[in-house]
Amino acid sequence: xxxxxTRKLKDELAELQGxxxxxxxxxRNHRKQKNMGFIDFFDGTCFRNxxxxxxxxxxxxxxxxxxxxxxxxxxxxxxxxxxxxxxxPEIQATAITLxxxxxxxxxxQPKRHTVEYLREIAYLRPRTRLFQAVFRVxxxxxxxIHSYFQDRGYxxxxxxxxxxxxxxxxxxxxxxxTAPAGKQGTEEDFFGKPTxxxxxxxxxxxxxxxxxxxxxxxxxxxxxxxxxxxxxAAEFWMIEPEIAFCDLQQLMDLEEDFLKxxxxxxxxxxxxxxxxxxxxxxxxxxxxxxxxxxSTCARVTHEEAITILRKAxxxxxxxxxxxxxxxDTAKEHEKYLTEEYFHSPVFVYDWPKEIxxxxxxxxxxGKTVSxxxxxxxxxxxxxGGSQRETRYDRLTQRMDDxxxxxxxxxxxxxxxxxxxxxxxxFGMGFERLLIYLTGVDNIRDVIPYAxxxxxxxx
Amino acid sequence: xxxxxTRKLKDELAELQGxxxxxxxxxRNHRKQKNMGFIDFFDGTCFRNxxxxxxxxxxxxxxxxxxxxxxxxxxxxxxxxxxxxxxxPEIQATAITLxxxxxxxxxxQPKRHTVEYLREIAYLRPRTRLFQAVFRVxxxxxxxIHSYFQDRGYxxxxxxxxxxxxxxxxxxxxxxxTAPAGKQGTEEDFFGKPTxxxxxxxxxxxxxxxxxxxxxxxxxxxxxxxxxxxxxAAEFWMIEPEIAFCDLQQLMDLEEDFLKxxxxxxxxxxxxxxxxxxxxxxxxxxxxxxxxxxSTCARVTHEEAITILRKAxxxxxxxxxxxxxxxDTAKEHEKYLTEEYFHSPVFVYDWPKEIxxxxxxxxxxGKTVSxxxxxxxxxxxxxGGSQRETRYDRLTQRMDDxxxxxxxxxxxxxxxxxxxxxxxxFGMGFERLLIYLTGVDNIRDVIPYAxxxxxxxx
Numbered sequence: 001x002x003x004x005x006t007r008k009l010k011d012e013l014a015e016l017q018g019x020x021x022x023x024x025x026x027x028r029n030h031r032k033q034k035n036m037g038f039i040d041f042f043d044g045t046c047f048r049n050x051x052x053x054x055x056x057x058x059x060x061x062x063x064x065x066x067x068x069x070x071x072x073x074x075x076x077x078x079x080x081x082x083x084x085x086x087x088x089p090e091i092q093a094t095a096i097t098l099x100x101x102x103x104x105x106x107x108x109q110p111k112r113h114t115v116e117y118l119r120e121i122a123y124l125r126p127r128t129r130l131f132q133a134v135f136r137v138x139x140x141x142x143x144x145i146h147s148y149f150q151d152r153g154y155x156x157x158x159x160x161x162x163x164x165x166x167x168x169x170x171x172x173x174x175x176x177x178t179a180p181a182g183k184q185g186t187e188e189d190f191f192g193k194p195t196x197x198x199x200x201x202x203x204x205x206x207x208x209x210x211x212x213x214x215x216x217x218x219x220x221x222x223x224x225x226x227x228x229x230x231x232x233a234a235e236f237w238m239i240e241p242e243i244a245f246c247d248l249q250q251l252m253d254l255e256e257d258f259l260k261x262x263x264x265x266x267x268x269x270x271x272x273x274x275x276x277x278x279x280x281x282x283x284x285x286x287x288x289x290x291x292x293x294x295s296t297c298a299r300v301t302h303e304e305a306i307t308i309l310r311k312a313x314x315x316x317x318x319x320x321x322x323x324x325x326x327x328d329t330a331k332e333h334e335k336y337l338t339e340e341y342f343h344s345p346v347f348v349y350d351w352p353k354e355i356x357x358x359x360x361x362x363x364x365x366g367k368t369v370s371x372x373x374x375x376x377x378x379x380x381x382x383x384g385g386s387q388r389e390t391r392y393d394r395l396t397q398r399m400d401d402x403x404x405x406x407x408x409x410x411x412x413x414x415x416x417x418x419x420x421x422x423x424x425x426f427g428m429g430f431e432r433l434l435i436y437l438t439g440v441d442n443i444r445d446v447i448p449y450a451x452x453x454x455x456x457x458x
Numbered sequence: 459x460x461x462x463x464t465r466k467l468k469d470e471l472a473e474l475q476g477x478x479x480x481x482x483x484x485x486r487n488h489r490k491q492k493n494m495g496f497i498d499f500f501d502g503t504c505f506r507n508x509x510x511x512x513x514x515x516x517x518x519x520x521x522x523x524x525x526x527x528x529x530x531x532x533x534x535x536x537x538x539x540x541x542x543x544x545x546x547p548e549i550q551a552t553a554i555t556l557x558x559x560x561x562x563x564x565x566x567q568p569k570r571h572t573v574e575y576l577r578e579i580a581y582l583r584p585r586t587r588l589f590q591a592v593f594r595v596x597x598x599x600x601x602x603i604h605s606y607f608q609d610r611g612y613x614x615x616x617x618x619x620x621x622x623x624x625x626x627x628x629x630x631x632x633x634x635x636t637a638p639a640g641k642q643g644t645e646e647d648f649f650g651k652p653t654x655x656x657x658x659x660x661x662x663x664x665x666x667x668x669x670x671x672x673x674x675x676x677x678x679x680x681x682x683x684x685x686x687x688x689x690x691a692a693e694f695w696m697i698e699p700e701i702a703f704c705d706l707q708q709l710m711d712l713e714e715d716f717l718k719x720x721x722x723x724x725x726x727x728x729x730x731x732x733x734x735x736x737x738x739x740x741x742x743x744x745x746x747x748x749x750x751x752x753s754t755c756a757r758v759t760h761e762e763a764i765t766i767l768r769k770a771x772x773x774x775x776x777x778x779x780x781x782x783x784x785x786d787t788a789k790e791h792e793k794y795l796t797e798e799y800f801h802s803p804v805f806v807y808d809w810p811k812e813i814x815x816x817x818x819x820x821x822x823x824g825k826t827v828s829x830x831x832x833x834x835x836x837x838x839x840x841x842g843g844s845q846r847e848t849r850y851d852r853l854t855q856r857m858d859d860x861x862x863x864x865x866x867x868x869x870x871x872x873x874x875x876x877x878x879x880x881x882x883x884f885g886m887g888f889e890r891l892l893i894y895l896t897g898v899d900n901i902r903d904v905i906p907y908a909x910x911x912x913x914x915x916x
Contacts, residue, residue: 003703024703025671026877043702044670045611063569072702072879098876100705100848106824117734123662124868124876126669139614146604153465153503157598160907161619161678162632164914174620176632176655178682181639190632190682190692197634204581204907204916211584212502212593213463213483220619224648234648235620244501244530245461245482245557246611271661359724366819390558409498411581411916419484421530422559431607449618449662456622458651458662458869 007045009079021091023050024099026127029110032065038437039067040110041075041091047272048134050089052077058093069110070102070127070253115132115445121450125458133273134438134446137266141437143267143428145218145239148258154241155212158199158219164193165409172224175235197222200426202240203359203412206388209423210243210415216241219429226453230442233431234451239457242425248361248370248387251424252347255374255383256297259345261290266437281439289437295344300337302329302351302368308341309333326352326367331380338377345376358398359412363386372426379436385426392416448450465503465546466536479549481508482536482557484585487568490523497525498568499533499549504731504874505590508547516551518839528585531629555870573903579909588738591731592896599895601890602723603676605698606716611716614669616677617659621623622651623867630682631655638748655680660698660883661817661870664846667700667881668683668873674699676888682694684911688900691889693911706819706828707786707843709882710805713841714755717803721747724895746836747895753802757831758795760809760826764798767791784810784825789838796835803834814857816872819845830884837894843884850874857861 003022007012025043032038039052052075067073077093084090107121108128119126123133149156162176173196177184187195210216210341218241225232243254264296267289278285300308309323317340321330328350329337337346349372350363360369370387389395398414400408406413434446444450449458461480483501490496497510510533512522525531535551542548565579566586576583595717620634631654634643636716643652660676666673677700683690692887699895701712725732725747739891758766767781775798779788787806795804807830818827828845847853854871857864864871892904905916 003786004609008466016649024879044613045672063915070877072877081682099880100874102877103875106876123665123872124667124669132669135666136613136614136618142614143604146601150597150601155502155594156600157906158596158678158695160693160909160914160916162680162909162914165916171610172636174634174636178630178632181642181724184639189721190684193913193914195914207581207916208584208593208906211582211590213501220616222620226648235618237616309844318748414581416558418564419530419560421482422557427555431671448615448666451618451620451649453648455622456618456651456653458618458623458665 001107003074004272005045006041006043006049006415007215009050010048012090013079015222016262017081018079020076020094020356021165023091024074025072027067027069027073027102028127029070030067033456037065039073039096042075042127042132044126045439047136047270047276048088050091051082052091052093052096053080053086053160053430054093054096056188058214059095064096067098068102068106068355070103070106070108071098072100073097074099074169078380086279095130099151100377102367106204115263115442116451119444121448126448129276131445133270133276133280133433134440135272135448137277137438138434138446140220140269141266141433144262144269147262147265148214149214149241152214154214155208157201157205157208157215157217159198159217159248159406160205161197161198161222162195164195165203166193172226173199174224175224177341178376198272199223200238200240202242202407205425206241206415207411209244209425210419210421213244214241227287228453231432231435232445232452234446234453237430237445238427239430240425240427242423244421244423246424247422248349249426251426252297252299252349252372255310255372255385255426259374259376259382262433265438277440281441292345292376296344297345297347297374299347299349304350305337305346307328309336312336312341326354328355331350334375334380335362338375343377344424345382348373348375356386358402358404359386359388359395361389362394362398374426376436378439379432382432383426383428387422387424390416390420390422392420461532462698463503464499464501464507464547464746465881466621467505467508468506471537471545471547472539475539476537478536478552479906480532481549482532485525485527485529485531485560486819488525488527488586494683495523495817496814497533497554500533500590501591502584503863505587505594505734506546508700509540509542510549510551510554511538511549512554517553522554525554525556526560526562526564528564529556530558531555532557534729534770536850546889547866549690550719570755577902577908579882582651584906587734589903591734591738592729592892592898593906594731595728595735595896596892596904598727599720599724599891602720605723606719607672607674607699611647612672612674613666613787613862615659615663615666615673615675617662617675617679619656619755620649620653620654621656622685623849629719631657632682642703650750658683658696658698660700660885662865663883664873665702667694667871667883668877672699679815689893690910691892691901691905692911694905695888696885697888698883698885700881703878704882706830706882709843709845709884712882713805713830714803717832717834717840718751720891721750721895733855734896735896739899743897750803750834755803755805755832756800757807758803762793762805763787763795767794770794770799781800784812786813790840792833796833801811803832803833805832814844815823815886816860816862817853818843818845819847820852832884836897837890840890840894841886841896843882845880845882848878848880850878852880862873866901
């Protein structure tokens with residue numbers, strides 16, 4: 001007796017009609033009538049779950065009727081046409097065996113629970129429909145990212161998570177130590193010096209791009225930022241490709257092609273999940289994703305973007321923050337640009353140098369750097385990238401200005417001496433992408449076990 | 459003018475013969491003669507690199523002759539038949555432009571450097587042939603692992619890296635903190651309690667297997683073990699699949715199929731890299747990998763393994779450590795079993811319960827657990843797995859015996875109450891696999907930037 005998955009049952013439904021199959025999984029819901037019963041069954045391999053029907057003919061009918069929600073079962077039965085929906089498989093059961101019981105007070109009952117409640121039982125929430133959808137999209141999107149880069153000859157690089165560089169300057173970091181209080185970061189500590197969790201793999205990524213031309217990272221990064229917002233987590237996954245012989249315009253081409261390909265793959269591989277999420281999040285998700293595929297991302301300089309925003313303001317659009325040349329944009333500005341003005345994703349490039357990182361290519365105007373942010377409708381900034389400063393003198397001068405030690409980062413600046421070349425890269429927070437792809441708006445609900453201030457459960 | 463990669467040049471060599479192409483990359487070696495020159499060129503996209511030939515006809519002949527090893531260049535020229543080797547592309551250059559210079563004292567000269575020296579310049583070593591081979595195999599193997607699981611319906615799960623569980627009991631951990639000395643792990647710390655870097659994602663992985671049936675993790679793990687050996691690193695990547703409705707024998711089937719598929723893919727996708735590594739590591743690598751594909755892994759219980767080893771000892775085989783029933787095996791024992799006795803990988807299962815982890819299924823004999831180690835020729839233990847204890851009472855009793863808090867781990871033990879089922883999983887250190895695949899015997903040389911005691915550079 002071969003046991004099949006619900007995925008196979010769905011994929012081969014036509015061929016399996018009338019045949020006997022055996023499935024193993026869990027009871028999501030169990031409706032009992034006097035002479036029969038209906039079990040919503042799932043094994044997590046497919047979002048479209050079969051309905052299991054049994055009647056009095058089945059051996060052990062009375063016990064089967066006592067099976068509780070949450071229990072693990074083995075079901076054998078015949079695949080029959082469904083009355084509800086031709087695409088939803090139905091099994092006329094001939095045997096149902098209990099594999100693992102579940103108590104009456106099981107915390108996941110077949111009703112709508114709030115996401116806040118589900119966060120408290122995060123170890124059970126993957127069994128709900130919402131999180132079956134979210135975490136399958138997460139897995140499929142991760143694979144789509146790997147496939148995108150590998151199919152195009154990129155080398156996947158695991159950059160280090162524990163780092164001794166405190167020069168990256170990208171926010172607060174977590175200290176990593178094995179030493180007792182007072183001895184941390186001393187020669188008595190594990191690494192004999194202060195170490196922390198990496199906030200980026202970009203700098204190490206560049207060292208590999210100067211050897212393999214095209215590389216990408218996909219790994220966890222950490223920020224010890226004490227902010228409790230919907231979009232901040234202390235631990236999250238990042239994708240950071242880095243490409244030699246690539247300038248800023250080519251980087252934008254890559255970002256656009258990459259994003260569309262990921263969206264296309266997820267739409268193709270998770271149609272049922274996205275349909276559910278579209279409904280769950282109030283509609284508009286599928287339209288947004290499909291619109292992306294047929295749109296072209298707009299490209300404007302930061303200066304042009306500010307001009308657009310200031311004109312909008314003059315014409316009556318109300319902003320809480322005044323858009324200013326030489327300054328960062330606010331969320332409301334990003335929203336206006338993508339949703340009101342361009343109705344598409346927008347690349348904003350050539351940013352004021354003072355508000356961007358030291359390693360970005362300094363433009364001839366003396367005021368801006370070759371940085372680019374990709375803004376998308378519904379999720380704001382999705383990717384941030386730049387052409388890198390490849391001129392040794394310009395780079396080290398900028399590091400001096402910002403009090404970043406070029407001695408400590410000798411290996412990074414040396415890349416400019418040892419066969420340096422025009423190169424560019426971007427970073428994308430994976431959870432930011434998932435918020436965009438699923439319509440779920442809280443980062444806590446797209447990570448298996450979120451780490452946020454005062455919260456490190458499971 | 460389309461710029462192509464050396465990968466494309468190799469893949470489409472026949473079609474490109476006689477055509478003009480442009481390449482961008484670096485000079486690995488430059489041999490000059492009076493009227494011509496030869497450049498060993500690479501861009502890192504392909505292990506088989508073209509030779510660039512130029513003669514006096516080329517514009518700027520004199521300057522081109524001054525181009526130094528390590529420099530970045532753009533080369534345009536005609537693809538011509540190679541004299542050396544029909545499969546190695548040759549370019550008759552019509553233009554060579556310097557993109558980025560490199561000084562005379564560049565640390566990577568075209569000669570054989572020791573791996574110890576190369577570790578000191580780890581940011582440059584990916585440009586060497588050895589590390590081009592190793593890190594491409596790393597990338598290809600990582601992708602092969604993702605493809606293996608995704609093709610079979612497994613969901614990829616990112617388990618947390620920062621953890622508040624101190625109950626996992628798998629060795630020393632790194633403390634993660636943002637608090638000043640004396641306040642660590644208190645309510646003034648980021649998470650309001652002691653937190654550390656995870657040594658495994660298995661336990662969280664099990665919570666997802668109870669929802670998706672088949673899941674895998676692939677992420678970094680950390681051990682603060684103060685050991686300076688060839689096989690220990692403080693930070694390394696692990697793969698941990700977990701499968702519901704799977705017992706120990708089925709787990710072994712999976713491990714064997716998985717390993718063979720990864721080896722097959724790497725042999726297919728990295729033939730040039732493996733040929734080079736075979737030579738570099740003294741031969742035998744390709745034979746070993748090919749032998750795996752045609753062999754069947756042996757399966758013996760721990761007791762049977764000890765009996766084999768003791769008989770060998772009686773017959774004159776010398777062991778430093780006496781093989782004993784009820785005790786762990788030593789490296790020399792593993793070597794004997796795989797290389798002398800079975801001439802194949804060996805599953806050793808049903809281990810003495812006292813030397814294995816609390817979560818393993820307790821066999822009826824009262825002495826052993828359903829654990830399995832996969833030993834491979836040349837690398838020893840490659841995977842460790844088990845059927846999990848699914849009986850609530852047995853599990854919690856064992857936790858009590860070992861002073862592991864079942865209250866703190868309520869979510870883990872609850873999986874046994876809420877629709878529990880037979881399930882199994884294994885863990886494989888990714889670098890251990892790479893040592894097996896590349897023949898390179900030091901973990902420091904298969905990780906981009908290794909973290910070991912007193913060593914956290916780059």
